[in-house]
Amino acid sequence: MLDIQLLRNDLDGAAKSLAARGFELDAAAFQALEQERKTVQTRTQELQAKRNATSKQIGQAKAKGEDVSAIMAEVANLGDELKAGESKLEEIQAKLQELLLQIPNLPHATTPAGKSEADNVEVRRVGTPRSFDFLVKDHVDVGEGLGQLDFATATKITGSRFSLMKGPLARLHRALAQFMLDVHTQEHGYTEVYVPYLVNADSMRGTGQLPKFEADLFSVQKSETEKLYLIPTAEVPVTNMVRDEIVPLENLPLKFTAHTPCFRSEAGSYGRDTRGMIRQHQFDKVELVQIVHPEKSYEALEELTGQAETILKKLELPYRVMALCSGDIGFSSAKTYDLEVWLPAQNAYREISSCSNFEAFQARRMQARYRNEKGKPELVHTINGSGLAVGRTLVAILENYQREDGGVDIPAVLQPYMGGHKVIPAIAAS
RNA sequence: GGAGAGGUGGCAGAGUGGUCGAAUGUACCUGACUCGAAAUCAGGCGUAGGUUUACUCCUACCGUGGGUUCGAAUCCCACCCUCUCCGCCA
Numbered sequence: 001m002l003d004i005q006l007l008r009n010d011l012d013g014a015a016k017s018l019a020a021r022g023f024e025l026d027a028a029a030f031q032a033l034e035q036e037r038k039t040v041q042t043r044t045q046e047l048q049a050k051r052n053a054t055s056k057q058i059g060q061a062k063a064k065g066e067d068v069s070a071i072m073a074e075v076a077n078l079g080d081e082l083k084a085g086e087s088k089l090e091e092i093q094a095k096l097q098e099l100l101l102q103i104p105n106l107p108h109a110t111t112p113a114g115k116s117e118a119d120n121v122e123v124r125r126v127g128t129p130r131s132f133d134f135l136v137k138d139h140v141d142v143g144e145g146l147g148q149l150d151f152a153t154a155t156k157i158t159g160s161r162f163s164l165m166k167g168p169l170a171r172l173h174r175a176l177a178q179f180m181l182d183v184h185t186q187e188h189g190y191t192e193v194y195v196p197y198l199v200n201a202d203s204m205r206g207t208g209q210l211p212k213f214e215a216d217l218f219s220v221q222k223s224e225t226e227k228l229y230l231i232p233t234a235e236v237p238v239t240n241m242v243r244d245e246i247v248p249l250e251n252l253p254l255k256f257t258a259h260t261p262c263f264r265s266e267a268g269s270y271g272r273d274t275r276g277m278i279r280q281h282q283f284d285k286v287e288l289v290q291i292v293h294p295e296k297s298y299e300a301l302e303e304l305t306g307q308a309e310t311i312l313k314k315l316e317l318p319y320r321v322m323a324l325c326s327g328d329i330g331f332s333s334a335k336t337y338d339l340e341v342w343l344p345a346q347n348a349y350r351e352i353s354s355c356s357n358f359e360a361f362q363a364r365r366m367q368a369r370y371r372n373e374k375g376k377p378e379l380v381h382t383i384n385g386s387g388l389a390v391g392r393t394l395v396a397i398l399e400n401y402q403r404e405d406g407g408v409d410i411p412a413v414l415q416p417y418m419g420g421h422k423v424i425p426a427i428a429a430s
Numbered sequence: 431g432g433a434g435a436g437g438u439g440g441c442a443g444a445g446u447g448g449u450c451g452a453a454u455g456u457a458c459c460u461g462a463c464u465c466g467a468a469a470u471c472a473g474g475c476g477u478a479g480g481u482u483u484a485c486u487c488c489u490a491c492c493g494u495g496g497g498u499u500c501g502a503a504u505c506c507c508a509c510c511c512u513c514u515c516c517g518c519c520a
Contacts (some may be wrong), residue, residue, distance in 0.1 A: 038480085041489085045479095045488060046489095055501040056448070057500095058448075059449075059500095060448080060449075063449095075500050076500070
């Protein structure tokens with residue numbers, strides 16, 4: 001959520017900045033609402049002041065045993081207008097709030113201008129794609145060839161866009177998550193957290209998924225009046241740890257990492273990546289979240305992005321870092337780097353991590369604050385990134401480490417997590 | 431799931447329907463005392479919004495939402511949460 005003061009003080013500037021990300025701000029509607037708010041609020045508060053003063057008089061007069069019927073009569077007809085004013089004001093405030101919740105974050109000055117994915121800027125490229133002297137298979141053929149990746153059964157159990165793994169492949173998936181958590185906790189100073197996978201609407205609103213993106217979420221009915229949502233990313237429960245909190249200055253930055261399943265309905269994405277486990281309704285991810293001092297957030301974004309990259313480096317997977325352009329960054333983000341891993345079967349780099357600085361956008365929605373140097377509460381900045389998406393990392397390993405015989409080599413750093421094995425052997429030909 | 435108790439400022443904790451945004455303690459800030467610190471003394475110290483060039487003034491907030499009333503932290507209703515005991519359970 002943007003600071004309403006910003007819109008009051010520099011509406012044109014905000015509109016211009018939002019236009020860069022393809023959002024058209026209805027400035028006239030905002031101004032009209034603001035104007036009305038001012039009038040109604042001033043009038044209502046005047047009436048409230050009058051009522052309070054008169055009521056106080058009645059109390060004082062009664063204490064002295066005086067007759068109060070004259071003053072009572074004076075205030076009697078105040079009630080209706082006051083009530084009308086109060087409900088009108090409430091209505092306007094709700095409309096303003098709703099409008100505000102629909103507005104995305106302003107792109108940071110260093111976010112490249114652009115309209116779509118095509119305008120994203122490559123920042124760096126690390127590692128060299130391996131050259132194969134045999135015909136490369138994609139991860140589906142590799143996994144099914146091993147007899148350890150089974151979409152048909154997953155579809156029977158649940159439906160499309162779910163996957164089922166068996167044996168060494170399932171273990172490799174687990175190994176990846178363990179490995180990532182170990183690196184982030186032991187080398188990068190993150191505290192591992194275990195969090196709920198079902199969250200309430202306040203949490204979803206806090207990080208920006210609601211009210212605008214309800215269609216992308218799975219939900220369950222908790223009671224007749226309350227819904228719970230399946231998390232689309234650990235960002236939601238982890239960042240909301242500080243919702244309505246005031247963090248002591250000396251505790252910043254807070255650095256949390258969590259391994260969770262993620263559930264995404266992605267109603268709009270049907271037809272894309274239908275083959276394989278690139279785009280699933282359920283996938284695992286190790287998430288990195290930092291709660292930081294506002295002056296340190298861009299520094300922290302670079303740090304966090306580097307920490308996600310460390311995983312790819314240790315796994316010896318080639319990748320590149322993209323600075324997303326203003327038209328491609330997410331709703332809540334001011335700046336985003338995507339990490340894209342090399343997938344030989346697609347002959348392309350594909351997103352495997354997204355690292356964003358939300359500045360105070362989420363913090364304002366969450367009322368997540370810290371006590372500043374002067375002791376005043378001030379909004380924190382929130383940063384997060386995937387470190388990494390486990391399913392897609394598994395895809396990258398299957399494709400980049402595949403062998404001509406159908407087996408898959410296990411990256412050196414994962415071998416300790418795989419009982420010392422160096423390879424997932426191909427099924428013996430029968 | 432059943433029974434009971436309770437939700438008030440950073441924390442602890444008072445609060446007969448009227449001068450209560452709220453006593454008191456504690457923490458914190460400033461000043462005095464001190465070579466310095468501790469102790470002591472004095473003052474300050476919630477959040478959000480509106481108004482004013484400014485000083486100021488005003489409004490809202492005592493778990494949440496409704497209601498009663500000229501007036502609600504206080505009374506009524508519903509809901510949420512926490513704690514204790516019982517039941518069930520990985």
